[in-house]
Amino acid sequence: MNTSIAANEGAHAGGEGPLSFWESAMRWTLSVDHKKLGIMYICAGMVFFLIGGLEAALMRLQLARANAGIIDPETFNQLFTMHGTTMVFLVGMPVLLGFGNFLIPLMVGARDMAFPRLNAFGFWLFIFGGLLLYFSYIGSEGLYGAPGAPDVGWFAYAPLTSRTFSRGNSTDYWILGIMVSGFGSMTTAINFIATVLCMRCPGMKLMRMPMIAWMMLVVAALVLVAVPVLTAAQVMLLLDRSLGAHFFDPQTQGSAVLWQHLFWFFGHPEVYILVLPAFGFVSEILPVFSRKAIFGYSLMVAATVGIGFIALGVWAHHMFVVGMGPVLDSFFAASTFLISVPTGIKIFNWLGTMWGGRLRFATPMLFVTGFVAMFIIGGLTGIMLATVPMDWQLSDSYFVVGHFHYVLFGGTVFGIFAAIFYWFPKATGRMLNEHLGKWCFWLLFIGFTMTFMPMHISGILGMPRRIYTYEADRGFEIWNLISSIGVPVQMAGVLCFLWNVVKSLRNGAIAGDDPWDAWTLEWSTSSPPPEWNFDRIPTCTSARPLWDKKHPEDPDAHYE
């Protein structure tokens, strides 16, 4: 286990010497191995993360000063459309699904996913969907040569997306790119459900599954319910645009509001699709670095399933300014408040896990703690936005931008970084550098706070989102400047991370099978695991099978 990764692959594949680059690339491309697919998902997602991040950096450059003329309005509108679309569909989904791919079979003691070839199919759909979307930059032509990439916003409200207002074919690229990658998500979701329900090793009852398996099960269910609705809506939009249908065309009795209902019926569960796996990472990593079992396992499971159900009934809280009327407004406010209960339970259970523990602040734990602290803020601003009259003021303002970045950056992205630092040793056999890891965390944390905390203030001061520039006399300038200054700090953090990965892949410390002294099954096999995962299918005696092995005098099984 101490040679390069390529050599490891070779060793597992048949015991020959190191592979050439070409052979290695072929092996990865043609692979149906869930670990390779998972790693490819994560790597591709991180590439898109860099692209989406650069788009955001350009926007912050333009917004640093009032009435700046660095970027013209059409380019700016493309930037925020591509940034949102990229981060949701090409970063969040694939990276989290990638972790699901890599981890689920290892954690439930299986040799692969239930449908390995379907798995590879889903991955390649995602890649080609993403490439199709980005091909719009060169492939799409609009009137006056203007629209290159899509510029209708990531939620693409009708009728801005109709032929009349979105000329050229950039919106068609948006529809088709997302639709293709959406099919990939659906196949992956089917795979997750089948694997979690049918491939668990002997002894692993549902209530002994690692929290991640539970979270991924709920996420997969949400994907299966929500994504087809988006796909259907996109088909309708495509018909409107290409064949003269009138689903969303108000001129001919179509409904502009219908699109919003369909989109957010997908869009809000999507938020939970993006955050539940990160909850899973926290629920795995926090106990290990607190040296305690997760507090209230069954309530945690109940809260996860509860979130899954309630998540399907909150979508119209994105539409309080549409004029739905007091009854619907009240219903969706109540359901949105309600979902904060299971979410709160999770946070309290994590605190209960840390309480009385012996905390070790290695980089994964830093990110996880940062996640909990930031997610609390994102959750509380969510409560403010669920308060309908406050939403009438704050909806579509920078307050919302601050809120959802606290959830999706402070939450999901911190969770992803925690997971990368935690499972990198398992995937590659080498540790990431702790020193650089801590730099990465603190730079990201400080840059993140500088960028997104002031957005709440500029929103309260009345700054709408999605404007390419703003007036100089409204008191927005200082907060926007601080936001923009945070960007290079975050970029430095990301550079630390990239350098860390490159450096550690070459000469990181050798990890060994179980570097964190953890308790779930993936740590019982070698790092990186063989293609068949386990020489012998493990058996499971409790929710923490390795704890039972390490502490035969006091196994968890006694407390079930």
Place this chain on the structure above:
Amino acid sequence: MRTHLIQKFFALVIAASVLCFLALAAPKTVMATAVDVVPVNESSRAPLEICNTSVPPISGAGVTSIFEPNSPPAREIRNLSYLVFGICIAIFVVVQGFLVVAIVRGVKAARAAARDPVLAAREPVQVYGSVPIEVAWTVVPVIIVFVLTMVTIRTIRDIDTKQPPAGALEIGVIGHQWWWEFRYQAADGSTIVTANELHVPVGRAVALRLNSADVIHSFWVPRLAGKMDLIPGHTNMMWFVAEKPGLYLGQCAEYCGAQHAHMLLRVNADETPAFDQWLAAQAAPAIENPAVAHGRAVFSQYACLNCHAITGTSDGLFGPNLTHLASRATIGSGSIPLTRANLRQWIDDPNSLKPACNMPSLKLNSTELDAVTDYLMTLQ
């Protein structure tokens, strides 16, 4: 023992929440309702000094702040915001406080273990959960959520955007890419059309009937009321009462295409006599000044008249009504001060001032430009 402490703490929180709810559910006396408008010179306690002047500021921090209300709906929202912010800050302090304490204790425990090899050999005590504690931190949020839902529903009902107060002045608002059309009903039943600068009387309820000519826009003047979308094929209502005379700023809050950023709103609240005077002036036909007849001819010869209406000269519908253009302070939907030089440049090449806007450059020569600019500048 520690468990007992935690239980006591939660019992306290529950009791406090119940009290809080009872206080809120009591008959409302504090909040201003739709009809009892707060008098103009009642100076409300405001965090920013700016609010204490009798005229709303037109520039500087707070000029569009949701915490500087000057109208009942905006004030009700502000009051609710204080409550919700208070609850959220309390939750924030308690939860982050527990997190910090847990971290400090956990790090201490880890240091102790590092010094003591016997301790280090054992894992900390494993706690798998506790039914009373878990019940407590399920029930307390449920109570808070219940309180929040109740106050939210009550404020929704109080403001009731669909039911403006009786006797409200109704104004039609139509969103366009990227400007606002306002339609008043004159006493004789005719319609008065203007653009981008809304005039309202002080102290009288104003109901806006919102519609859109193209894509979705959103009317947002934070100091007057919450925003409401303008959706094609779907009429929305909102209302407010401007309590102080002066200029209130706002802008479109729903992404509507290339120049969403420059779809600004200006609401002038005038005392009733001044407002009536303004309305009468707007109802009058366009001034015909023979000195600028050449400019008027240019306007009528070229494509200007396809889009812009000037009573007695043209009846275009796609662009702002120019009958009384010179009575406005701005052009380009509130983004450019109306001066002769700006107007001339705008007519010459609108894209140089508002890139990607829908008005084309008509390539007028400089004589024609001067003439048509002079003509438009006379349209008081």
